[in-house]
Amino acid sequence: MADDDIRPREVAVPLPAVTDVGVYFIGRIHTPWASRADCPRAGDAENGPECTIVVAERWRQALTGLEGQAELQVLYWMNRARRDLVIQAPRQNGTILGTFALRSPVRPNPIASSVVAVLGIDGATLRVRGLDCIDGTPLIDLKPHRRAVAVQPGPDELSAQQPVPCRTKDDEPG
Amino acid sequence: MADDDIRPREVAVPLPAVTDVGVYFIGRIHTPWASRADCPRAGDAENGPECTIVVAERWRQALTGLEGQAELQVLYWMNRARRDLVIQAPRQNGTILGTFALRSPVRPNPIASSVVAVLGIDGATLRVRGLDCIDGTPLIDLKPHRRAVAVQPGPDELSAQQPVPCRTKDDEPG
Numbered sequence: 001m002a003d004d005d006i007r008p009r010e011v012a013v014p015l016p017a018v019t020d021v022g023v024y025f026i027g028r029i030h031t032p033w034a035s036r037a038d039c040p041r042a043g044d045a046e047n048g049p050e051c052t053i054v055v056a057e058r059w060r061q062a063l064t065g066l067e068g069q070a071e072l073q074v075l076y077w078m079n080r081a082r083r084d085l086v087i088q089a090p091r092q093n094g095t096i097l098g099t100f101a102l103r104s105p106v107r108p109n110p111i112a113s114s115v116v117a118v119l120g121i122d123g124a125t126l127r128v129r130g131l132d133c134i135d136g137t138p139l140i141d142l143k144p145h146r147r148a149v150a151v152q153p154g155p156d157e158l159s160a161q162q163p164v165p166c167r168t169k170d171d172e173p174g
Numbered sequence: 175m176a177d178d179d180i181r182p183r184e185v186a187v188p189l190p191a192v193t194d195v196g197v198y199f200i201g202r203i204h205t206p207w208a209s210r211a212d213c214p215r216a217g218d219a220e221n222g223p224e225c226t227i228v229v230a231e232r233w234r235q236a237l238t239g240l241e242g243q244a245e246l247q248v249l250y251w252m253n254r255a256r257r258d259l260v261i262q263a264p265r266q267n268g269t270i271l272g273t274f275a276l277r278s279p280v281r282p283n284p285i286a287s288s289v290v291a292v293l294g295i296d297g298a299t300l301r302v303r304g305l306d307c308i309d310g311t312p313l314i315d316l317k318p319h320r321r322a323v324a325v326q327p328g329p330d331e332l333s334a335q336q337p338v339p340c341r342t343k344d345d346e347p348g
Contacts, residue, residue, distance in 0.1 A: 013232055015198070020312065021251060022193025023283050042320065055274075058187055059282060062260040064272030072274075075285060077195060086236040098238030100229075100246075100316040108233060109197050109314045111249060113287055138194065140283045142274040146216065 004082055009096050011087035015108075027055040027124075027139035029076055031131055036080065036105070038134075045071070045117040045130030053126040053139055060124040066142075067121060074114050075141035076133055078105035115145050178256055183270050185261035189282075201229040201298075201313035203250055205305055210254065210279075212308075219245070219291040219304030227300040227313055234298040240316075241295060248288050249315035250307060255279035289319050 006012060030052045033039045040048070053074065055063060066072070085106050089096045099107050116130035126142075180186060205225045207213045214222065227248065229237060240246070259280050263270045273281050290304035300316075 011235060013235075016232070019196025020199040021197050021253070023195050023197055024190055024257075025194040026282050058190070059260060059273075061185060061187075062273035062282075063275070064261060064270070065275035066272060069275065073287065075283070075287070079195070083198075086233060087238060096238070098240060099233075099236035101237070101239035101243070101318060103317050103320065107315060107317075108200050108236075109249070111285065111315055113247065113249070113317070141281060141285055143277050143281075143287070144275060146277060 006082075006085070007089045007091070009087070009089050010085055012082075012084040013086050015084050023077065023140055025056075025077065025138035025140065026059045027053060029053050029074075029131060029133055029135075029137040029139055031133055031135045031137070033134055036134060040132050042103075043114045043116065043130040043132040045115060048129050048131070050119060050127055050129055051116075051131045053128060053142070055124040055126070055139070055142075057124065063121065063124065063126075063142075066118075066126075069118055069144060071145040072116055072118055072126075072128070073141075073143045073145045074116055074128070074131065074139070075143075076112050076114075077138045077140050078110035078112055078133065079138055080134070081105035081107070081110040083108050083110060111140065180256075180259070181263045181265070183261070183263045184259055186256075186258040187260050189258050197251065197314055199230075199251065199312035199314065200233045201227060203227050203248075203305060203307055203309075203311040203313055205307060205309045205311070207308055210308060214306050217288045217290065217304040217306040219289060222303050222305070224293060224301055224303055225290075225305045227302060227316070229298040229300070229313065229316075231298065237295065237298065237300075237316075240292075240300075243292055243318060245319040246290055246292055246300075246302070247315075247317045247319045248290055248302070248305065248313070249317075250286050250288075251312045251314050252279035252284035252286055252307065253312055254308070255281070255284040257282050257284060285314065 032049050086099055087096050116128035119127040206223050260273055261270050290302035293301040
């Protein structure tokens, strides 16, 4: 099935005439997968294959201080996905679901978020594990991973966690 | 300090002449905070104040099937942040860090990602807990939350977890 096909019971809406703001592609992601059919359903940061993230030269300095981060949140743009479906019919289970109830690439803004394990950083190239996207996918952001607050780690988990610098100038008093 | 100020030792780069792709604002987020100085340093999905997410009418059907989701990942656009800093100097600790080593709103693509607890859904309005942004912030995506694979919850945590459509094997007991 081509990426642009629509299935029975799926619902599309007219897209707005213009977008509201622009995104810069700040690098490229390289994976073993040439098509969406080849991609796994979710990345596996423990056992998935090694992938690389190449940050564009303009943004290279923004990697300063990432050494020692065991995990990163990666945002990327799923540039082959249609954007106009509000109801989707994932083939595997026969039900229909709203787009916001799915992590499908097909959504108004096809932005994916994955948490990856960092294996190494060499210049502007990061070796990581945990991605699930097509080779050549545009990178749009890298962030320290902030763990979900609902998880209450026990003592064993706490000791394994890395400190995450989440501070921003805007968060400061005054 | 105004949002656009640059501090000593911070480094800006020239932005590309054009963006690569466009984002639709698909709704608005309403919070108790009128300015960035008022916002908390991070959202608190357990004890933070109730906030609302209002999805634009065009995308309302995409909420189908979200009932019963205890948590959602919310992506939003931090539209007041400058985008050209690669090195930042958060005031509180005197060090400098690359933008990708921070979760600061100041970044090439000012996209924030938060995991929220869902308190209720009424039409196109979601009541949630766990946001940290300014009132009126543009919404760009909602997704089921996929827990980080590196978290190995103990027995107490497992009982509190909700099923997520895109489960990873690490979320599952055993």
